Amino acid sequence: MLHAYAHNHRLREAIDLFRRIPSKDVVSWNSIIKGCLHCGDFVTARKLFDEMPQRTAVSWTTLFDGLLRVGIVDEAEALFWGMDPADRDVAAWNAMIHGYCSNGRVHDALRLFRRMPFRDVISWSSMIAGLDHNGESEQALVFFRDMVASVCKNVVVWTALVTGYGFNDKHREALEVFGEMMRTGVVPNESSFTSALNSCCGLEDLERGKVIHAVVVKMGLKSGGYVGGSLVVMYSKCGYICDAVYVFKGINEKSVVSWNSVIVGCAQHGCGMWALALFNQMLRERVDPDGITLTGLLSACSRSGMLQKARCFFRYFGQKRSVTLTIEHYASMVDVLGRCGELEEAEALVMSMPMKANSMAWLALLSACRKHSNLDVAERAANQIFEMEPDCSAAYVLLSNLYASSRRWAEVAWIRRKMKHNGVVKKPGSSWLTLKGRKHEFLSADRSHHLTEKIYQKLDWLGVKLKELGFVPDQQFALHDVETEQKEEMLSYHSERLAIAFGLLSTVEGSTITVMKNLRVCGDCHNAIKLMAKIVDREIVVRDSSRFHHFKNGICSCGDYW
Structure with missing residues (x-):
């Protein structure tokens, strides 16, 4: 009851109830102190603490941890060192370290960490997270490696670090830790694989994602909901929607998250009919759609020009009580x-x-x-x-x-x-592709790449072939008031064309080239890339700010509607 009153910010009633308890044990005292701290009444919390007939390590830790959470560091520090050394257990040390880090005093946390008589996994994790959150990522990695030598191979610790790096957009570091985890002999669990695959998405690193997928298959986890869903997202975001759908079909227990992932993926690739067919199957399997499902369906309709279908979906979901538009x-x-x-x-x-x-x-x-x-x-x-x-x-x-x-x-x-x-x-237009884990980025008319001369030679060769096929540049997309010849040159060296030329030079014949672009591909480049794919007899995938385009045999999957 004390906890319930305090949790609902009814502190006065909690204190009245506490005063009426005939025989107050240490648990009651600790509960009311924690309640006061939760409600922000630090004066009463300290007063009750001082009145306690008997204190435990939990009593001390509860009080100074509560003070640390709101930045009252000096008073918490005095309480910590005022404890009987026999009561100063590892939980108290950990709470103080976490509090220092949360208040930006990472060097004080380091000094305290080095003085600890005993450290557990939480001690190491708190210190690593604190260093990372305070801009000391390299030092955090050093600490992690030291921890590996000190803690008996804990998959939870490794996974927490992989996940933490991913949440902070440090995907390269996340995958380095995952690789080290595998080399150390720690067997990853579903959460480990999910976090690693999310970092593959962040880097658009399909090659690394495929390697992780192979390990998932060997461990028999490919049909699991979490790992399967992450694989769907990874393949979709890296430009391989067919592989994403194939993985989705192999998932045994498909949650609404799994369905949403594949529907949104199909929408991004312009596979509107696939998205609608999957939605119908979702309903047949009695999975209740949510707001994300509607977003995916509207996106699919938008990229495929299905106006009437979109109106029906918007009206249908607007009438569902479980979904708020x-x-x-x-x-x-x-x-x-x-x-x-x-x-x-x-x-x-x-x-x-x-x-x-x-x-x-x-x-x-x-x-x-x-x-x-x-x-x-x-x-x-x-x-x-x-x-x-x-x-x-x-x-x-x-x-x-x-x-x-x-x-x-x-x-x-x-x-x-x-x-x-x-x-x-x-925002400058840029295009990039990832090869062997390395991102190669280009701006329009970029000449900074080490293969610049060969890239421009390849583009000039493609330009000749385009003219032989009757291609005429669409000058309305040269958005400057300059002469015709200058407009054609500006269009010829847009960033996506430079990236494609580099891809042609750097990948094996017949392989797919996947290019990412931060802005919408212009109409002239779209027409040119359709013919480029035909000239080199390759599939060229371009993801712009709107959708994925799959160019093959002189046509685009978008049907020139994007």
């Missing part, structure tokens, strides 16, 4: 309408949303205006965005590109002056 769902529906050319209906939906529209919804509309060359709606959408986010570079760029494609160079110049005046910087 969010602003992300409305923005997705706006995207569907906009891509299908229903710009007025899309604008009306943004205006009639039950919540205030954010920049994401207006950006979806503005992007559709760029696709359908509708300046009137575009200007209204852009003005709404600028009111909410005056430094939104995406809105400036979309509007500028729309003016440029309409050859309204005065407005383009005005937009660029406004960006400069407001300190808004356009």
Whole structure:
């Protein structure tokens, strides 16, 4: 009852109840002190602590741990050293180390750690996490290796470190730890594999992911829900949707998370009919869809031009009591309408949303205006965005590109002056591919790569072959007021083309080339890459900010709709 009152911030009732207890044992005292700390009443907590007829190590630790959690470090420190040394157990030392690290005093934690008479797994883990969170990642790795020598091969410790690095976007370090774990002879569990595969996704390292997949198969874990779901995501995000679907089919117990992973993956690759078929199968197997399912379905409809299906899904989920439509769902529906050319209906939906529209919804509309060359709606959408986010570079760029494609160079110049005046910087377009664990990144007209000369020679050769097939550059995508010849040269050396040329030089004949791009691929590059894939007789996969494009035999999986 003491715990329940305190947990619900009814401290006065907890104290009244405590006072009425006829025979108060140490557990009662500790509970009420912990309750006071939970409710933020540190004065009463200390007063009760001082009144205790008998204290245990738990009593001391409860009080100074509570103080540390709110940054009262000096008083907690005094309490810690005021304990009877016989009561100062490993839990007390660990609490003090964790408190130091949480308050940014990592060097005090290090001094205390070195004075510990005995250390357990929690001592090491607290110190490693504290070093990492305070910007001492290299020192954390040293500590981890020291811990390996001190602690009898604990898979939980290894997995915690792999997971921790992954959560902090330190995927390379996470995979290094996972590799060391395997070499040390520690057998990974499902959580270990899941964390490692998530880091493969973060690095877009398909080769490493395949190696881990092979180990998963050998251990008989491929049909498990967690590992299977991570494999689905890994293959999908690295550009291999067929492999993702194949792995999904092998999962024995498919949760809603597994279904969502494969549906969203199919949507990203433009496999709209696959996504819908999987959704129907999901319903037949009596798995209840959620809000993420709807996001995946709307995305699939948007990338495949299935407007009526999207309307049905939006209406169906809107009537489900278990699903609450969010602003992300409305923005997705706006995207569907906009891509299908229903710009007025899309604008009306943004205006009639039950919540205030954010920049994401207006950006979806503005992007559709760029696709359908509708300046009137575009200007209204852009003005709404600028009111909410005056430094939104995406809105400036979309509007500028729309003016440029309409050859309204005065407005383009005005937009660029406004960006400069407001300190808004356009995100540079870049493309990259990962080979043998190394990321190779390119900017437009980039000449910094060690294979630059060969890359440009390959592009020039491809340019000749493109002309032989009748390819004519689409100059509306050269968004500068320059001469025709200069426009063609600018288009020829876009970042994705440089990455593709490097891929052709660096991979074996017949293999698939997978390129990632941070912005939307332009229409001219899209047309050129279709023919490039035919010229070199290879599949070229390009993931841009919108979707995956699979180019093969002169056509693209998107059907020129993206």
